[in-house]
Structures are given as C-alpha cells and as structure tokens.
Amino acid sequence: MSEVVVAYDDLLEIALLVSDATGFLDICEVHLSFQRQSEVSNIESGMPTLRKFIRASDWDRIERMFEIVTNLPPEDQQQRCYFRRPTLFRIPGESRSYVCARSTSLRLADQCITPGRPSHFWMHLTQFDSSRVQRPRDQELEGIVEE
Numbered sequence: 001m002s003e004v005v006v007a008y009d010d011l012l013e014i015a016l017l018v019s020d021a022t023g024f025l026d027i028c029e030v031h032l033s034f035q036r037q038s039e040v041s042n043i044e045s046g047m048p049t050l051r052k053f054i055r056a057s058d059w060d061r062i063e064r065m066f067e068i069v070t071n072l073p074p075e076d077q078q079q080r081c082y083f084r085r086p087t088l089f090r091i092p093g094e095s096r097s098y099v100c101a102r103s104t105s106l107r108l109a110d111q112c113i114t115p116g117r118p119s120h121f122w123m124h125l126t127q128f129d130s131s132r133v134q135r136p137r138d139q140e141l142e143g144i145v146e147e
Contacts, residue, residue: 008034008046009037009046010034010035010036010037010046010047010048011032011033011034011046012033012034012035013031013032013033014030014031014032014033015030015031015032015033016029016030016031017029017030017031032048034047034048050062050123052090053089053090053092054087054088054089054090055088055090055098058087058088061083061085062087065081065083065106066106066121068081069081069106069107069108069121070108070119072108077107077108077111078107078108079107080105080106080107080124081105081106081107082103082104082105083103083104083105083106086100086101086102086104086129087100087101087104087125088100088101089101089125099128099129099130100128100129101125101126101127101128101129102126102127102128102129103124103125103126103127104123104124104125104126105123105124106121106122106123106124107121107122108120108121108122109121109122
C-alpha cells in the first residue's frame, strides 16, 4: 500500500469527536469544513461536491429529492425525507468503488428557507451493506491481430 498526500486548498478545518472508551481513541464523528476559494465553479476544484460522490445514474433522483425537501410546506420543513431505494456513495480514494447505504434521508438544516439565499441540508447515509460494495470490473481489451 502506498500513501498519497493530497492538499485541499478549500479545506478550512477538521473537527474530530474522539472517544477513549476502548483505549484506542476511536474517532466517532468527523466534521470537515470547506470554503470555496475560487469564484470559478468547476468539478475539478479541491471543493468536495455531492456530485463527485454519487453514482452518475443516481444523480437525477438525488436532485429531485433536494427539490422535494426545498418545497415542503413550512410546517413539514424539519421532517426527514427518506429515499425509497438504496444509495450508492463513492468510496473516497477509490475512483469507481461504491458503498451501498440502505437508508438515506435528507432534511433541511435551516429553520426556514429564505428566497435568494442558499439553503443547507443534512443528508444521512446509514445501514451500510458491505456485501453490496460495488467495484469496477476488470476489462479485458481484445488484442490486435495482424493478418
């Protein structure tokens, strides 16, 4: 195994919730804070985006759920909305491997939506199914034959 050091220009802070219950100093939660440094919005920047971690064929379903949550009536805005099907989330560091979350929910993090201002959401992925980790298949290319 090799280790790769990656610099994230947009990374501001890392907060770790650590427990000494086992003597190993287990990390229970990790919060990463990022702030986009560039005005140019592109997917190749150091800013993590949900689009980078969601399987391309699931993207339309994810966007629809964000629209549904955004358009909930005010009395239901703190309600969690659950996805009907499992969500595949890219494993960081493995470009085409995904872990399957059997339960995914989404809810507004803000108390209310203000038109013209960005909204914030809590997305929770749980009940990971390790037997359904999808990895890329090795592709065999046909050889070139000279006649």
